[in-house]
Amino acid sequence: xxxxxxxxxxxxxxxxxxxxxxxxxxxxxxxxxxxxxxxxxxxxxxxxxxxxxxxxxxxxxxxxxxxxxxxxxxxxxxxxxxxxxxxxxxxxxxxxxxxxxxxxxxxxxxxxxxxxxxxxxxxxxxxxxxxxxxxxxxxxxxxxxxxxxxxxxxxxx
Numbered sequence: 001x002x003x004x005x006x007x008x009x010x011x012x013x014x015x016x017x018x019x020x021x022x023x024x025x026x027x028x029x030x031x032x033x034x035x036x037x038x039x040x041x042x043x044x045x046x047x048x049x050x051x052x053x054x055x056x057x058x059x060x061x062x063x064x065x066x067x068x069x070x071x072x073x074x075x076x077x078x079x080x081x082x083x084x085x086x087x088x089x090x091x092x093x094x095x096x097x098x099x100x101x102x103x104x105x106x107x108x109x110x111x112x113x114x115x116x117x118x119x120x121x122x123x124x125x126x127x128x129x130x131x132x133x134x135x136x137x138x139x140x141x142x143x144x145x146x147x148x149x150x151x152x153x154x155x156x157x
Contacts, residue, residue, distance in 0.1 A: 003113060004060055012056045015067050021074060021088065022067060026051045028092035036100065054099040057108040 004012075016022045029051035034044070063069030070091070077087035098104045 003111060004056075004065070008060075008065055009056070009112070012059055012065065012067075013052065016052060016055060019067060021071060022055065024088050025070070025092045025095075026055050028089055029054050029096050032093065032096045033100075036096075053108055053112055054095055057099055057104075057111050058095045060111050061107065 016026055026048075030047050033047045033050055037047075059065055059067060059070065074084070074087045074091055077090055078084055082090065099108055
């Protein structure tokens with residue numbers, strides 16, 4: 001799997017801070033994280049880092065690290081009759097829904113693996129870990145399938 005280099009990672013982080021539409025998307029993802037993971041978070045400051053991770057992973061995987069792809073997608077949504085705020089909300093919801101699934105979390109980990117570990121180490125020094133044992137948000141466990149497949153009732157003639 002492709003992993004971004006440190007220069008590209010910093011370039012994307014700076015782009016999020018420098019471009020209003022990227023910053024608004026990140027803040028909207030952060031709000032969505034608060035709603036979805038409200039009962040699983042013991043330290044709320046990690047939500048902004050998670051929102052940044054999601055946006056950077058999307059920039060790398062869908063737009064090859066080019067921020068213009070996000071801008072053009074927002075304009076496409078806007079041209080379909082929605083306003084700019086709705087376009088940002090729709091885009092943020094879409095990538096939040098994808099990158100918080102187990103597959104999306106794995107993809108984030110693969111693309112940003114080295115950087116995620118550095119951030120975790122910096123944040124955990126001198127602080128307690130969350131009740132789950134890590135600083136990242138994980139999806140709830142998936143229920144396993146029943147051990148035996150139930151048989152349909154037999155028809156008696």
